[in-house]
Amino acid sequence: xxxxxxxxxxxxxxxxxxxxxxxxxxxxxxxxxxxxxxxxxxxxxxxxxxxxxxxxxxxxxxxxxxxxxxxxxxxxxxxxxxxxxxxxxxxxxxxxxxxxxxxxxxxxxxxxxxxxxxxxxxxxxxxxxxxxxxxxxxxxxxxxxxxxxxxxxxxxxxxxxxxxxxxxxxxxxxxxxxxxxxxxxxxxxxxxxxxxxxxxxxxxxxxxxxxxxxxxxxxxxxxxxxxxxxxxxxxxxxxxxxxxxxxxxxxxxxxxxxxxxxxxxxxxxxxxxxxxxxxxxxxxxxxxxxxxxxxxxxxxxxxxxxxxxxxxxxxxxxxxxxxxxxxxxxxxxxxxxxxxxxxxxxxxxxxxxxxxxxxxxxxxxxxxxxxxxxxxxxxxxxxxxxxxxxxxxxxxxxxxxxxxxxxxxxxxxxxxxxxxxxxxxxxxxxxxxxxxxxxxxxxxxxxxxxxx
Numbered sequence: 001x002x003x004x005x006x007x008x009x010x011x012x013x014x015x016x017x018x019x020x021x022x023x024x025x026x027x028x029x030x031x032x033x034x035x036x037x038x039x040x041x042x043x044x045x046x047x048x049x050x051x052x053x054x055x056x057x058x059x060x061x062x063x064x065x066x067x068x069x070x071x072x073x074x075x076x077x078x079x080x081x082x083x084x085x086x087x088x089x090x091x092x093x094x095x096x097x098x099x100x101x102x103x104x105x106x107x108x109x110x111x112x113x114x115x116x117x118x119x120x121x122x123x124x125x126x127x128x129x130x131x132x133x134x135x136x137x138x139x140x141x142x143x144x145x146x147x148x149x150x151x152x153x154x155x156x157x158x159x160x161x162x163x164x165x166x167x168x169x170x171x172x173x174x175x176x177x178x179x180x181x182x183x184x185x186x187x188x189x190x191x192x193x194x195x196x197x198x199x200x201x202x203x204x205x206x207x208x209x210x211x212x213x214x215x216x217x218x219x220x221x222x223x224x225x226x227x228x229x230x231x232x233x234x235x236x237x238x239x240x241x242x243x244x245x246x247x248x249x250x251x252x253x254x255x256x257x258x259x260x261x262x263x264x265x266x267x268x269x270x271x272x273x274x275x276x277x278x279x280x281x282x283x284x285x286x287x288x289x290x291x292x293x294x295x296x297x298x299x300x301x302x303x304x305x306x307x308x309x310x311x312x313x314x315x316x317x318x319x320x321x322x323x324x325x326x327x328x329x330x331x332x333x334x335x336x337x338x339x340x341x342x343x344x345x346x347x348x349x350x351x352x353x354x355x356x357x358x359x360x361x362x363x364x365x366x367x368x369x370x371x372x373x374x375x376x377x378x379x380x381x382x383x384x385x386x387x388x389x390x391x392x393x394x395x396x397x398x399x400x401x402x403x404x405x406x407x408x409x410x411x412x413x414x415x416x417x418x419x420x421x422x423x424x425x426x427x428x429x430x431x432x433x434x435x436x437x438x439x440x441x442x443x444x445x446x447x448x449x450x451x452x
Contacts, residue, residue, distance in 0.1 A: 037126050040113045040133045047210055050106055050140050053147055053329040054099040055397030056275040057083050057090070057436065062399035063416035063427070065286040065317070072280075072420055080278050085418065086427040090436055097439040098276065099151055103144045104170065110141040111173040128203075132211075135201030139212040139220070142194035143273075145169065146224055149187055151436045154451070155404040156228045161185035165449060179446045188228060195221045204244050209265060209272040209330070215244035216271035219331040222339045227405055235343035238336045245270050246333055248363045251301040261305045264323035273330035274322055275397055282325060287314040295391060299369040306394065317395050329397040334360055338389045345381045357385055360392070379411070386412060404434050 034040050044050065060083040067075075067084065075081050079097070082090045091097050114137050122130040148167045149156075157164075166187030168179040182190070195217050202214045209216075218241035225234035247267040254261045265272060280286055288307060293315050296303040306319030321328035337360040344353035358372045375381040386406070390399065406412040407429035416427040427433060435451050443450050 034112070034116055037117075037120065037129050037133055040116055040137075041129060043109055043113055044133065044136050044140065045211070046109070049102075049109060051210060051273055052102060053143065053273040053275055053397065054102050055147060055150070055329050055400070056278050056327070057099050058151060058400035059275070059327065059395060059397050060084050060278050060280055061086060061427075062403065063289070063414075063418065064292060064394060064399055065281055065288050066418060067280055067285055067287070067420070069421045071285040074285075075279055077278075080280055084280060085420065085425045086416070086431075086433050088433060088437070091439050093440065095441065097442075099436070100148070100439055100442060103148045104168075106140055106144040107170050108173060110137040110144070111170060113137040114141075115173045131201045132203060135198040135217070136212055138194040138198040139202065139217055142191045142198070142224075143220060145187065145191050145194070146220070146227075149191070150227070150401055150404070152438050152451070153184060153187065154435050155408075156184060156188060157408070158229070161188070165451070168446075168448065179442075179448055181448050188224070191224055192221070195224065209269045212271050213244070215241050216331050218244070219270050219336055222336060223331070223401075226339055226342070227401055229405065231343040231346045234339055235347070238339040238343070241270070241336050242333065242340070246336075248333055248337070248360060250363045251305055251365075252363075252367050254301075254305060256301060256304040260318055260320060260323045260325070262319055262321050262323065264321075266321065268332040268334055269321065269328075269330060270333060270336075271331040273328070274326045275329045277326055281317070281327075281395065283308065283310075283316040283318065286316060288317055290315065292390070292394075295387065297365075299366045300364060301366060302364055302391065320395065327395050327397065334392055335396075335398070338385065338392060341385045342382070342389065345378055345385060348378055350376060350378050350381050353381055353385065357388060361388065364392070383411070400434075407434070 034043055057079065060080055072081065072084065075084075078092045079090050079094055082092060113133065117130065117134055117137075120130070145167065153166050154164060161184040164184040165181045166184040167181060169182045169187060169190050170177070170179060171190075198212070199214055199217045199221070202212060202217055204214045206213045218237045222234050222237035222241060225231075225237055249262075249266045249268050254263070287310070293303075293307060296306075302319065306317060307315045308318050309315055320326060321330075321332060337356050341353045341356035341360075344350075344356060354373055354375055361373070362370045364370075373384060375384060386402075389402070393399070403414060403416075407414065413429035415429060418425045432451070438448070438450055442448070
């Protein structure tokens with residue numbers, strides 16, 4: 001492995017800022033920093049680093065499955081057990097929190113690339129690669145910042161964005177710079193700026209979804225704008241994405257009896273990313289909410305493609321968009337159709353919204369059985385679209401984001417409930433536990449302010 005790739009040893013503590021321990025462990029950057037566009041490209045091609053989106057802990061807390069007392073007791077990790085029951089001290093003194101460290105590992109790599117590119121000039125021979133590498137770095141940085149914001153900062157609300165704390169925005173590779181929390185407004189402005197610049201730099205499409213394309217940047221912009229409640233720009237971004245990549249997988253073509261029916265890198269995948277596994281949602285343990293399962297019609301292929309019935313009668317999820325037990329947390333066209341539908345109905349363009357939804361759902365029902373949905377009431381149409389969003393994007397790391405943004409609307413506010421050993425646990429709408437605490441070791445080393 002090239003010395004340029006050995007930078008990973010620096011990362012896990014980079015966000016804490018300047019401490020003696022970090023400085024003592026820091027190697028000579030002159031020996032490890034890449035120097036050419038091809039070096040930077042190789043750095044960004046590390047799928048073990050950039051192919052992961054650490055939303056797994058949020059999926060544990062999202063409430064779409066339950067555990068028996070025995071299965072809960074068998075879990076090994078305290079953070080997972082705590083997140084499942086929505087305990088305030090989720091990390092409980094954990095010396096390493098992957099959800100924080102790994103995201104800022106990605107940020108550090110992208111900053112190394114962006115800083116390095118400033119010292120190079122794009123030439124006629126390398127201009128295409130130069131632009132793609134810069135666009136890729138900006139996309140990855142924005143994606144990492146957005147992930148951290150969904151876990152460690154409160155939900156975005158424009159009325160408080162100027163004063164509410166966001167996340168640390170590390171915008172260069174200087175390990176001596178101490179981290180401070182930006183405001184929520186600054187956090188989202190940076191995410192949007194990175195993505196908007198990446199749109200201008202990235203190629204329209206790529207042969208591999210492991211690298212981001214212009215379509216991926218538009219798709220992520222749509223997701224970010226949706227989280228912000230900016231439905232005009234979310235719609236525009238989804239439409240631009242679908243102009244470049246609008247393929248839908250016809251579920252009639254898949255084998256629903258397969259262990260994992262949805263093929264990896266199928267026609268819908270725009271950008272491939274996964275989240276590290278947690279034991280609680282594995283098939284032998286995690287049992288899908290029965291009320292949710294019953295919302296799938298018998299002619300809906302997702303009923304057999306997404307679920308398998310356990311010996312005891314409970315239902316487990318098998319519809320990962322990875323072809324494996326690992327959860328897909330990347331970007332796909334089905335999400336873009338649903339974003340388009342939601343935004344259109346919120347703009348009172350109900351017929352167009354239903355067209356988007358029907359275009360998706362006809363590919364989810366057995367051939368000849370789907371009756372297109374028709375609705376004229378915007379409120380009823382929105383309820384239908386949000387239900388289908390939940391049903392289609394199940395176990396994608398998106399339910400937590402949706403709960404956070406929708407809980408401020410009384411029509412869709414949800415109280416999550418879990419019962420374990422006869423004890424009922426609740427997570428009310430807009431509860432402070434919808435924001436995970438910043439790890440204590442980060443607070444201690446950096447002095448930044450904790451969530452209150």
